Amino acid sequence: MAGVAKKDVVLQVENLKKGYGPVTIVDQFSMKAHAGEAVALTGRNGAGKSTVLRCLVGADRPDEGSITVNGVKVSETNPQIRRSVATVIDDLDFFPDLSVVEHLDLLARAHGLDDPDELVDEVLEEVQLVPQAGQLPSTLSSGQRRRLALATAFVRPRQLLVLDEPEQRLDVEGVEWLGRRLKQELAGGLAIVMASHEPSLLDAIGARVLRLEGAR
Amino acid sequence: MTDARLQDVGEVDEKQLKLLMRDWRRGRADRNLLEALSDGYVMIFSIVLIGAMLVSSILQAQETAAVCDTTGCVAARGLLPWASVAGVLAFTLVVARLFGPVAASAAEGFWLMDGPTDRRRILAGRLIGAIAAAGALGAAAGALIASLTGSGGLEIAFWALAGGLGSAGLIAFAAAEQGVDRRWIVSGVQWVIAVAAIGTMVLLVSGAAGWIDLGQITLLAGELALIIAGVGALLILLAGFIAYRRLRNIRRQRLTTGGSLLSGLQGAAFALEFALIRDILVEAKAKERGHVRATRGVGSGTTALIMRDVQRIWRQPLMLVTLLATIVVPYAVQALGLAMLNPPISALVLLAALVPFMNSLRVLTRTKGLQRCFPFDPGQVRTAAMVVPAVLALVWSIAAFPAFLGVAGGVATDPVSAGSAALVTGVAGLLGAVRWVSAKPADYSGPIVSTGVGAMPPGLMFSLLRGIDMVALITLPIVFGWPVWISLIIAAIAFALLRSGLDRDSLMDQQAEQKRLLEEEKARRSGGGPAKQKIQVQRKR
Numbered sequence: 043m044a045g046v047a048k049k050d051v052v053l054q055v056e057n058l059k060k061g062y063g064p065v066t067i068v069d070q071f072s073m074k075a076h077a078g079e080a081v082a083l084t085g086r087n088g089a090g091k092s093t094v095l096r097c098l099v100g101a102d103r104p105d106e107g108s109i110t111v112n113g114v115k116v117s118e119t120n121p122q123i124r125r126s127v128a129t130v131i132d133d134l135d136f137f138p139d140l141s142v143v144e145h146l147d148l149l150a151r152a153h154g155l156d157d158p159d160e161l162v163d164e165v166l167e168e169v170q171l172v173p174q175a176g177q178l179p180s181t182l183s184s185g186q187r188r189r190l191a192l193a194t195a196f197v198r199p200r201q202l203l204v205l206d207e208p209e210q211r212l213d214v215e216g217v218e219w220l221g222r223r224l225k226q227e228l229a230g231g232l233a234i235v236m237a238s239h240e241p242s243l244l245d246a247i248g249a250r251v252l253r254l255e256g257a258r
Numbered sequence: 259m260t261d262a263r264l265q266d267v268g269e270v271d272e273k274q275l276k277l278l279m280r281d282w283r284r285g286r287a288d289r290n291l292l293e294a295l296s297d298g299y300v301m302i303f304s305i306v307l308i309g310a311m312l313v314s315s316i317l318q319a320q321e322t323a324a325v326c327d328t329t330g331c332v333a334a335r336g337l338l339p340w341a342s343v344a345g346v347l348a349f350t351l352v353v354a355r356l357f358g359p360v361a362a363s364a365a366e367g368f369w370l371m372d373g374p375t376d377r378r379r380i381l382a383g384r385l386i387g388a389i390a391a392a393g394a395l396g397a398a399a400g401a402l403i404a405s406l407t408g409s410g411g412l413e414i415a416f417w418a419l420a421g422g423l424g425s426a427g428l429i430a431f432a433a434a435e436q437g438v439d440r441r442w443i444v445s446g447v448q449w450v451i452a453v454a455a456i457g458t459m460v461l462l463v464s465g466a467a468g469w470i471d472l473g474q475i476t477l478l479a480g481e482l483a484l485i486i487a488g489v490g491a492l493l494i495l496l497a498g499f500i501a502y503r504r505l506r507n508i509r510r511q512r513l514t515t516g517g518s519l520l521s522g523l524q525g526a527a528f529a530l531e532f533a534l535i536r537d538i539l540v541e542a543k544a545k546e547r548g549h550v551r552a553t554r555g556v557g558s559g560t561t562a563l564i565m566r567d568v569q570r571i572w573r574q575p576l577m578l579v580t581l582l583a584t585i586v587v588p589y590a591v592q593a594l595g596l597a598m599l600n601p602p603i604s605a606l607v608l609l610a611a612l613v614p615f616m617n618s619l620r621v622l623t624r625t626k627g628l629q630r631c632f633p634f635d636p637g638q639v640r641t642a643a644m645v646v647p648a649v650l651a652l653v654w655s656i657a658a659f660p661a662f663l664g665v666a667g668g669v670a671t672d673p674v675s676a677g678s679a680a681l682v683t684g685v686a687g688l689l690g691a692v693r694w695v696s697a698k699p700a701d702y703s704g705p706i707v708s709t710g711v712g713a714m715p716p717g718l719m720f721s722l723l724r725g726i727d728m729v730a731l732i733t734l735p736i737v738f739g740w741p742v743w744i745s746l747i748i749a750a751i752a753f754a755l756l757r758s759g760l761d762r763d764s765l766m767d768q769q770a771e772q773k774r775l776l777e778e779e780k781a782r783r784s785g786g787g788p789a790k791q792k793i794q795v796q797r798k799r
Contacts, residue, residue, distance in 0.1 A: 101626060118630060125633040133627035138537075138544040139570060139617055147555045151562035152632045159554065176552045178544045194631055 050077045052202050052233035053098065058107035060093050067093045071107070073235075073252060075202065080224065080234040082244045085254035091237035092132070094254070095206050098235060099129045111202055125153070128200035130191045130208060136179035142166070142190055143175040146197045153198040162197055168223065169193045170216075185211045192220070203227065205236040209243050221246030272379035275370070336479050337462040338590060339417050342403040343424065343486065344455035350392055350425040351448035354432035355441065356539070359388045360501075360508060361516030371510045378505040381513075385433055385501055389426045389494060396425025400483075407594065409479075416483035424486045427493030434497045437504020439512060459586040466593035466667035515542075531699055531721065533620065536613070560634060560642040567618055567646040577614040581650060584611045588661035588683065592668035600662065601683045601733040608654060608687025609694060609725055612647050616695045619643035623696040637757050640696070644757075648688055655684030678742035685749045686732035692756050694725030728752055 053075040060068045067090040075081045083091040096102040098109060100118030109116040111126055118124075136145060143166060150158030166172050169189040174182060182190065188211045195203060203224075209217045217240060224234060224247045238244055244251060353359070360381055362371065370380060400421020404414040432444050464470045519542050526534040550573065556565035571578055588604040596603070622629045622639050629639055659680040664670030671679070700715040732752065735744040 099630065101630070118626060119636050121633050121635050121638075124630060129627075129630060131627070133625050134631075135621055135625040135628040137617065137621050137628075138540050139550075139573070140566070141550050141552045143552045144555070144566070148562055148566055149631055151555045151558045152560070152634075154558050154633075156558050176549050178548060178550060180541050180545045181548045198631070198633075 051075070052077050052112060053235060054108075054110050055094075055098070056108050058094065058097060058109065059105045060090070060097055060102065061105060068097075068254065071254075075233040075235050077201070077231045077233050078228050080228055080236065080247045080249040082249035082251045083235070083237045083254055084239070084244075084251055089254040091254055092206050095129075095131055095204055095235065095237055099127055099131065099204050101131065101133060125199065126201040127204060128195040128198060128202070129204045130195050131204065131206040134191045134194070136187075136190070138178065138180060141176045141178060142171050142182070145179070145190065146193055149194055150197040158197065165193050165196045168196070168219070185213065185216070188212060189216065196223070200232060203232055203234045203236075205234065205238075207237055207239060209238060209240040217243055218246075270373065270375050272376055275375070276380065276383075337458055337465070338407045338594065339400075339404050339409065339413075339479060340482060341455045341458035341462065341590075343400055343417060343421050343483070344451050344458060346396060346399045346403075346421055347424050347428055347486075348448050348452040348455060350396060350428050351432060351444055351451070354388075354392075354429050355444055355448070356516070356542070357520055358436055358508075358513065358516035359392075359429050359432050360384050360436060360505070360513065361520055362510075362513040363517040363521060364514050367510050367514035367517070371513065376506065377508065378502070381505045381508070382502060385430075385498075385505065388433065389429050389498060392429040393422045393426035397422030399425075413480055413483070416480050416487070420483040420486035420490070422487075423490030423494065425490070427490035427497065430494050430498040430501055433501035434504060436512065437501055437507050439507075439509060456583045456586070459583070459590060463586050463589040463593065463666045466589070468667070532724070533624075533695060533697070534699070537620070537624070540617070560638060563618065563632070563639070563642040564645045567615070567643070570617065571615070571646070574614075577611075578650075580614070581611040581654065584608060585654060585657045588658040588680075589666040592661050592664060593666050595668050597664075597669035597671070598737055598739075601679050601686065601736045602729055604658065604661075605683045605686035605690060605729045605733055606726065608651065608684065609690040609729060611654075612651060612687060612691040613695060615647045615650060616643065616691060619647075619692065620695045640757050644688075644692060647691065651684040651688040654687070655680045658683065675742075678745075679736055682733060682736055682742060682745045682749070685746075686729045689732065689749060689752050689756060690725040690729040693728045693752075696756065697721075697724045 051074050053073075055071060055073045058068055058071040059066065071090075071094060073081060083094060085091055093102065097104045098116065100116045100120075100123060111123055114120065114122055114126075116123055116127075140148065143162060146162045146165060147158060150162055155161065166175060169192060171186060171189055171193065174186060179187065179190065188208075192205075192208060195205075208220055212220060221243050224243075228234065228247060234247070234249070236249070238249075361384070362381070366380075371377065397418045398421075401414050401418035403421075404417035409417070428447075431447070435441070435444050461470075519538065522538045523535050526532075526538060553569055553573075555562050556569070584607050587607045588600055591600045591603050619640065622632075622643055629636065632639055634642070659677060660666070662671060662676035662679040662683075663673065664676075700721055732745050732749050735748070736742065
């Protein structure tokens with residue numbers, strides 16, 4: 043998380059417009075996320091929270107507007123963006139033949155860590171997947187898969203964390219842990235943008251709430 | 259708390275139950291088979307066209323192989339059906355283990371199996387159907403193989419019998435084992451047959467090359483086919499009867515696992531998504547395995563991705579064994595006298611053998627979520643995931659080089675031509691596999707074409723040819739006798755396209771950037787300010 047001072051603008055969105063066919067989901071949406079700040083997108087189902095998040099990480103192309111991370115235009119294929127933005131949204135896939143711990147090890151190494159054992163073990167313990175370390179993803183429960191997805195964001199360098207309803211499928215203890223972990227991340231200077239339906243989680247991390255109104 | 263109305267409701271009649279289910283299914287059908295066939299004339303026309311091309315190729319291959327009377331050709335004609343039919347039988351057992359062979363849908367498992375029904379009466383038809391289907395498909399495969407090797411009419415009939423009765427017998431045997439929930443014997447038999455297939459291929463190549471004297475062994479082809487058919491018939495009767503007796507013992511879980519897998523595969527097959535079919539099978543295998551001994555990664559950056567692919571080979575050495583076994587194919591094809599067709603045929607086999615080494619590439623290209631986690635551009639990710647398969651393809655080409663020289667019989671060629679053919683075959687197999695694994699599925703969100711079988715995205719029919727198109731493009735210049743550099747240039751262009759993945763978003767980004775630069779340049783030339791927008795006045799005509 044080095045290289046970003048607190049209060050620096052990490053993410054800037056200007057006049058974002060995105061629609062599917064004749065339906066406009068988001069229009070004239072602008073926001074900023076500073077280092078050490080959490081921004082939460084709320085709103086009813088279909089309000090456009092996931093659509094905005096998908097545009098933020100480059101998974102979807104906005105119809106209009108601009109999105110930059112540390113001044114660089116967001117493109118899903120840009121390695122610089124990939125290095126800075128850790129995402130846990132609904133399109134994460136796993137290698138069917140690699141175990142839980144091997145996924146985290148591979149990701150950490152790909153990001154340049156030569157000896158990631160200690161970090162990987164720490165994160166594995168935090169997400170309570172130590173007993174499942176050798177399991178293949180297809181045998182994990184939906185809650186365990188969600189924990190693995192979250193773990194992938196914590197074993198790699200990051201400046202912006204984008205999460206789509208991270209509390210989904212987590213038990214009560216899991217949501218509490220997530221709140222504590224995100225608070226730590228904010229203290230370390232990370233910027234977080236998330237969609238959530240869990241007020242307790244948003245309160246725990248002191249997120250600035252932006253309410254979306256939805257399709258027209 | 260028992261409801262009085264639920265007592266004395268009589269016993270279940272499974273036959274009536276099945277008839278009732280059939281009525282419901284037929285009641286929901288909105289057209290009969292003839293109507294469906296007449297609606298699907300485009301599909302039928304395509305099948306007839308492809309079938310005609312296939313038959314023509316078989317006849318040509320048969321003619322070439324039948325007139326060839328060198329030692330190699332004679333050995334190949336005699337032994338190739340042995341090896342191929344053994345391969346078909348081993349494959350039958352793989353399929354049987356995968357699906358059951360007796361299977362039931364999840365709905366049947368929930369609604370019927372839990373009730374007071376007799377499973378034997380519900381499943382007996384399923385067992386007979388599985389045996390009959392295996393018989394028909396095995397017979398077709400046996401006949402096709404014998405035809406391709408230039409065998410006579412009687413021998414083709416013998417090998418059809420061997421393939422049909424052998425496959426049906428093995429399905430009956432696997433079903434009997436399913437009744438006692440035992441897998442290891444079927445697995446063992448499958449390996450014995452597979453080793454026999456590979457051993458026969460090696461024997462064939464050795465005999466064709468003149469390294470060993472096969473004596474009169476090749477003349478026993480007919481007798482061996484009849485023995486296989488006889489054993490198969492015996493198994494159908496004995497193992498079939500035992501399987502029938504054990505139908506009541508099959509666990510519900512064992513029945514529905516195969517059924518669920520089958521329905522998932524059906525969905526993917528209707529969309530002609532063969533890579534998705536493989537994904538489902540890989541997922542099912544991973545579920546069955548469940549757990550692995552985790553290994554520490556090696557290196558960092560893209561090296562970590564490459565080394566993880568190397569570690570995958572250690573974890574599943576069977577795929578390496580399979581790849582090594584396919585090296586005998588170019589030797590066997592050359593020995594048959596089909597030198598001109600050797601590059602495309604061998605490249606197709608290499609394509610199939612390389613696909614299991616591309617799990618990384620497959621997962622990293624099918625959805626963008628995981629690829630986005632890696633700090634590389636898509637081209638780098640693809641290149642890293644291609645390194646291990648490329649090295650294996652190179653080793654395969656080197657090992658296949660003597661085959662193209664003609665050392666194992668068939669047409670002898672000079673070293674430069676043989677080396678070129680081996681290299682082109684390896685490259686075609688590799689790029690074909692990359693294309694098969696990483697091509698995007700048909701886009702249902704784009705324009706849809708109206709056809710006799712309903713609306714269809716234009717890319718759907720091309721799904722059938724995915725991978726094969728690459729092999730054809732790269733190897734056909736050699737088949738037509740054109741210079742090898744044409745093949746290599748096509749391969750280089752194909753590699754560049756496959757590496758970039760033809761990513762639509764990247765292309766749109768590039769296009770937008772070029773447009774912006776153009777506007778800037780225009781503005782600069784016209785004196786500094788932004789480019790003037792043309793005003794178009796609407797006029798009535």
